[in-house]
Amino acid sequence: MDIRVQGGGPTGPFLSARDVFETEYDLEKEVCVQVRPDPDERTWTAHYDDHHLLNISTAAATSAMARELVLHEYSHMHRNEQEHPSHTQSTTEAICLAFSGRTVEQRTLTHCYQIANHMKDIYADDITLTVTPSNKLVSFLESSLASAIVNRPSTAPNTWRQLTATADPEITAVNAAFALALCERHDLVGEDHQLYDLAHAAAKDAPNVRLDAFKSQFRTLTTDPDETEYRKALVDITRRYALNTTWAAD
Structure with missing residues (x-):
């Protein structure tokens, strides 16, 4: 390199x-x-x-x-060179497909791009966590989520990635689902970890967001999806967040 x-x-x-x-x-x-x-x-x-x-x-x-942040970015670069769909699929194209014929608030649209970035981060960290210990990442997820729940900007240094842009309850609940999904996907924490308590607190503040459903979608992302499969997953999760119309069928 x-x-x-x-x-x-x-x-x-x-x-x-x-x-x-x-x-x-x-x-x-x-x-x-x-x-x-x-x-x-x-x-x-x-x-x-x-x-x-x-x-x-x-x-x-x-x-x-710093080193952990850079490793994370190298992992994104590797995914790009692999032409992994998570890093080559147009997020804008997928989101336009998800909301075809519908009107979505700008705030919600911004959140959907953040959700798409979480999906990219899942695939990048599938690589990162094979070469570096997880303790700093888990600590970052915990402190960032705790800061969002108490409705103030994160005090964690801007050195991994932005977990939440604001303390909006709905996107904070989805961010909590992402944090748990990443930890469960790689067996990083036990069931008694503080992160679960924080996630449940976030979920209480956003009753329209099903924490477990979003967690499951993040956690079970297929390791090597084709373009069609990945686009479907991205369309589904953003549509579920923005329109909240498909949960009853689950």
Whole structure:
């Protein structure tokens, strides 16, 4: 793996993450890292014909979770190179299909894109969790969910990914379902873990969101879906969230 860091930030986390990642996986394309001075800069990855681009803030790159964050982003890059449907399927196309002929509020639409990102994160973390311990991820999920439940911005550093943009009860409940699904998918926590109590608290605040149903959909995502299967899963989960019309048939 070729890593090129620009912007005057530290190189250690990116090289360390590369060494860990290469124990099981590899990337064919060069990784170009842009370290941004803005502490509020969101970490995001773009993919091009000859390289991957990782944008990250200096605050994230120097945090205690920097290596874990970078490993997570390398996993997204690997999924892209695999042409995994979760990383090649157009989210906009699927969401337009889900809501064809219907009107959806902008707030709800934003939440649907966040749900789609959760699905991508499930597949990225299927890779990440094979090369790194889970303790930091579990701690992040727990602290982020707790912060959302008490209706204040997350105090966790912006170094993994944004679990919740606001303290909106409905999307917080779905975020809780995602957190539990990821933990159960990889047997990360026991049934008595605090995360379950937090998730149940989130569910009480959003009675129209079925926590267990969303958890099941995230947890049971097929490892190697084809494009049609993945698009159907994405359409189904976003439609269920936005329209809340299919639960009675389950």
